[in-house]
Amino acid sequence: MTQASRRVGLVLERASHVLGEEAYYHEFLEGLERVLAPAGVSVLVQVVTDRAxxxxxxxxxxxxxxVDGVVLVDLGPDDERVGLVARLGLPAVVLGDPSTAQGLPTVWTDDAGFAREAVDFLAGLGHRVAGHVTGPPAFAHTQLRRGGLQAEAAERGMTLLVAEGDYSYDGGRAAALELLETRGVRPTAIVFDNDVMALGGLDAAAACGLRVPADLSVVAWDDSPQCQLAMPALSAMSHDVERIGELAARAVLATMAGAPVEVYQAPPAHIVVRSSTQAPAS
Incomplete structure (x- = not known):
């Protein structure tokens, strides 16, 4: 390939309707291309429905x-894709926790630490029973978030109830209904692993006759315009996703150039407080 035709590949294992709803990877690609395009590198994105x-x-x-390099996303522990790209000779960067990277360059977001911050925020409001609607459980970042939430809840003497989602609106709604209707004790707050599932959670609360935030506080992971436009507007764990994309681009350019392996620390996330959270009713 000539310098002008270099490409970086990104494979997203998602149902097409889920990817269309989710703002995260659209923002990530904006940051990725902002750095790669001036370097004469394009991005090749492939959406697939399964690991095979x-x-x-x-x-x-x-x-x-x-492609001249790839960005690996949504890794799990001992993920086979790390060994695969090594065998294929593809320079690769991992977007995720360094524990999943097996020696590859990594752009790291502290999912466990940020999850603890979310529980800290809810505990500060006075919530004692919280729910967590997760993403797919095989993903390492799902496991890390769940672990962070559980650890902080245990330290604060809170009860944490968990239901599995799939990043879709319908999946978030179904998981929220599970937490609100079937567990014997009802959470007064729920943290959702993305913005789209949190929107489904608002629908679930209404179906149960609950008011947000008077009866149920809702927190989304990943801020987005959808969070701001929701009724009520969603409190969210906000990440600078475009900046994460820029870091991934710099990492993959360095890797393609043969630079030493490095861990790139993503900017810290923070809670953006909006109308969907308040102290629980006494």
């Missing part, structure tokens, strides 16, 4: 010399 298709994509890209 993702692995086949990397193998095809390598065999056809379609």
């Amino acid at each position: 298709a993702e692995i086949a994509t990397y193998e095809r890209w390598s065999a056809q010399a379609r």
Whole structure:
């Protein structure tokens, strides 16, 4: 490939409707391209529905010399994709926790630490029973968030109830209904692992006859325009996602140039407080 035709590949294992609803990767790509484009590098994105298709994509890209490097996302512990890209000779950067990277360069967001901050915020409002609607449980960042929430809740003597979601609106609604209707004790606050599921949670609260925030506080992971436009506007754990994309671009350029392995620390997240959270009713 010539310098002008260099490409970085990104494979997203998502149902198309989920990816269309989710703002995170749109913002991430904006940051990625902001750095890569001036360097003469384009981004090749492939959306697949399962792991086998993702692995086949990397193998095809390598065999056809379609990309000069890849960004790996949504890794789990001992993830097979790390060894795969090494065998294929594809320079790679991991977006996630360094524990999943197995020696690859990493752009790290402290999911466990930020999850503890979310519980700290809710505890400060006086909540004693909280819910967590997770993303897919195989993802390391899902496990880290859940662990952070559980650890902080235990330290504060809070009860944490967990239900599994899939990042979709319908998945968030169903998981919220599970927490609100089937657990015997009802949470007074729920943290959702993305903004879209939190919107589904607002619908679930209304279906149960609950008012947000008077009866139920709602916190979204990942701030977005959807959080700001929701009724009520959603409090959110806000990340500078475009900045994370820029860091990933710098990391993959460095890796493609043969630079030493490095961990790139993403900017810290913080709670943006809006109308969906308040102290629980006494």
